[in-house]
Amino acid sequence: MGKIKTHKAAAKRFSVTANGKVKINPCGHRHNLGLKTAKRKRKLRTAGVLSASMTPTARKMIQQ
Numbered sequence: 001m002g003k004i005k006t007h008k009a010a011a012k013r014f015s016v017t018a019n020g021k022v023k024i025n026p027c028g029h030r031h032n033l034g035l036k037t038a039k040r041k042r043k044l045r046t047a048g049v050l051s052a053s054m055t056p057t058a059r060k061m062i063q064q
Contacts, residue, residue: 010061014050022050022058 015023028036029044050058 004060004063006063007061010058014058014062016059016062017049020055020059022055023047024050 013024017023025047026044029041033041
């Protein structure tokens, strides 16, 4: 039986915490930063936790 490959795009975006939650960084913090306010860029620095309904799907893609 073949093994399931890791979805590389998902592996770059998600990481699993020690408690099993999936951590995700928000998008929009790569380019065009000059037109965004300091408050908006500061909010984009903080990581969030993926919702409980999406967690099994993301964990299956990154194999953890």
